[in-house]
Amino acid sequence: MFNTVSGKKIAILGFAFKKDTGDTRETPAIDVCKGLLGDQARLSIYDPQVTEDQIQRDLTMNKFDWDHPIHLQPMSPTSVKQVSVAWDAYAATKDAHAMCILTEWDEFKTLDYRRIFDNMQKPAFVFDGRNVMDVEMLREIGFIVYSIGKPLDPWL
Numbered sequence: 513m514f515n516t517v518s519g520k521k522i523a524i525l526g527f528a529f530k531k532d533t534g535d536t537r538e539t540p541a542i543d544v545c546k547g548l549l550g551d552q553a554r555l556s557i558y559d560p561q562v563t564e565d566q567i568q569r570d571l572t573m574n575k576f577d578w579d580h581p582i583h584l585q586p587m588s589p590t591s592v593k594q595v596s597v598a599w600d601a602y603a604a605t606k607d608a609h610a611m612c613i614l615t616e617w618d619e620f621k622t623l624d625y626r627r628i629f630d631n632m633q634k635p636a637f638v639f640d641g642r643n644v645m646d647v648e649m650l651r652e653i654g655f656i657v658y659s660i661g662k663p664l665d666p667w668l
Contacts, residue, residue: 513610513637518552521633523608525601526615526642527559527567534561540641541614542570545595555595558604560617564597571595602628610637616644629653635667 513520529539536542545555549571557567598604601620605611605628613620621644629636638650640659650657656665 516551517548517609519554520609521554521556521607522548523598523601523605523611524555524557525559525604525611525613525620526617527557527562527570528615531615531617532561534559534563534566536562536566536570539570539614544612544614544641545571549594553594556598556604556606556608557595558598558601559615560619567597568595602631606631607633608636609633610639612639612641613645614641616642620644621646625650625653625655629655 524541524545527536527539527541527545529535529537529541545557548555559567601623609632611628611632634654636655638645638655638657638659640647640657643660643662645657645659647657647659647662651665656667658665
């Protein structure tokens with residue numbers, strides 16, 4: 513992404529550690545999001561089962577604190593201001609520079625990616641962290657795609 517994500521909006525699709533659950537314990541999404549936040553990205557997160565309170569709590573806790581009773585205490589008002597939680601994938605990706613697919617929700621396979629592409633900043637990047645996307649279809653639409661374990665996008 514031109515060597516920086518600072519100030520860029522990154523859509524996070526999926527926050528739970530696996531599909532069909534709202535469980536966020538040990539989800540890689542926490543580390544990915546904290547890394548992006550550390551680089552001053554703005555995040556728009558959508559997960560069909562994880563609440564905004566849970567996302568904010570996970571992003572404000574130190575690693576492994578979820579295993580302690582403090583996790584059950586109310587969150588302090590110092591929520592992460594670079595993070596917004598969206599009600600659907602289309603809202604999360606609107607005006608985003610990139611989207612990261614971090615949970616393999618079935619609904620992500622059937623989204624209207626042409627619509628998403630049309631509403632994103634260009635060039636539009638996709639980072640498929642679960643290898644669930646049809647990479648060739650995304651590239652035909654115009655996305656620059658990074659997918660774990662697959663060849664780099666020829667655009668690069």
